Amino acid sequence: MRLFSRKKRQNRFIELLIKQAEHTSKGLQSLLSYVKDPDDTLAHEVSQREKEADEVRRILIDELNRTFVTPIDREDIFALSRAIDDVLDYANTTIEEMALLDIKPTPFLERMVSLLADAAREIHMGVLRLEDHPNVAVDHAVRAKALENRVEKVYREAIADLFSLPQDVEHVVEMLKLREVYRHLSNAADRGDEAANVIGDIVVKRL
Numbered sequence: 538m539r540l541f542s543r544k545k546r547q548n549r550f551i552e553l554l555i556k557q558a559e560h561t562s563k564g565l566q567s568l569l570s571y572v573k574d575p576d577d578t579l580a581h582e583v584s585q586r587e588k589e590a591d592e593v594r595r596i597l598i599d600e601l602n603r604t605f606v607t608p609i610d611r612e613d614i615f616a617l618s619r620a621i622d623d624v625l626d627y628a629n630t631t632i633e634e635m636a637l638l639d640i641k642p643t644p645f646l647e648r649m650v651s652l653l654a655d656a657a658r659e660i661h662m663g664v665l666r667l668e669d670h671p672n673v674a675v676d677h678a679v680r681a682k683a684l685e686n687r688v689e690k691v692y693r694e695a696i697a698d699l700f701s702l703p704q705d706v707e708h709v710v711e712m713l714k715l716r717e718v719y720r721h722l723s724n725a726a727d728r729g730d731e732a733a734n735v736i737g738d739i740v741v742k743r744l
Contacts, residue, residue, distance in 0.1 A: 548608045551668050553597040557618060558661040560590035561625040565654040568628045572642040572650050580632045587629040594622050613739050617664075620732035624657060627725035631718055638714045645695035646715075649688050649722045656684035656729045663736045671740040678733040685733070688726035695719050 564586035571579040597618050601611055631650075634640070663677035696719065699712045 548668065549600055550597065550607060550609060550614050551664070553593055553600070554614070554617060554621070554664050554667075555661070556593045557590050557597070557621045558657075558664045560586045560593065561621050561628075562654075562657040562661040564590070564625045564628055565650070565657040568632065569647075569650045569654045571632060572647050575635070575642065580636065583625075583629050583632050587625050590622060590625050594618055609739055610742060613735055613742070617732055617735040617739070620728045620735060621660065621664075623728035624653075624660075624725050624732070627721050627728065628653070631721045631725075634714075634718055634721065638717070640714055640718055643695075643715065645691060645698065646718065646722070648691045649695070649719070649726075652684050652688045652691065653722060653725055653729065656681045656688070656726065659684065660729060660732050660736070663733070667736065667739065671743060674736055675740050678736040681733040682730055685726045685730040689723060692719055692723045692726075 564583050567579050567582040567586065570576075571583065597614070601607070601614060604611075607614060635642075659677045659681035663674045663681065666674040666677065696716065699716055699719075
């Protein structure tokens, strides 16, 4: 007689974290398209992704509050969800400030967002592999951390370029506006780095 094994049911918290990470990855891809060619439709896509990801996080927190025993330390679930959420929040804020301050994309801005989009994709892949292939999840987390380091390097280059030749008052105003947006992207990279660290912590605790 042929036997059929039941497919292992993925735990609810991993499912929700995967959804969050997917929204964040796709949101960063839309942000990358936006900084290459600013468009209201792309801005709306990022905003919509941020709203959908927030809803997923609300559900996750509700599940966390109603579950006595969790398959992963509840502190790690909360920390990973919060870090992933912050990355997308910073992406959305970047677009809002670019529109509000009338900031045009720069090569530095595009480079930083491209690296952040890659890092968000690595975080998404890390969460996807967290349950069944933890060592692969760690590999993705390590790659995300390396990308964060590259974002910070470009950030320092961008700041140095801004302060290199202030020509007049108008240039100084533009410099201050760009610095604010660059800082948002640097903060997003920091939160991606934190998400990668939490993935590593989860794997270590489960081995």
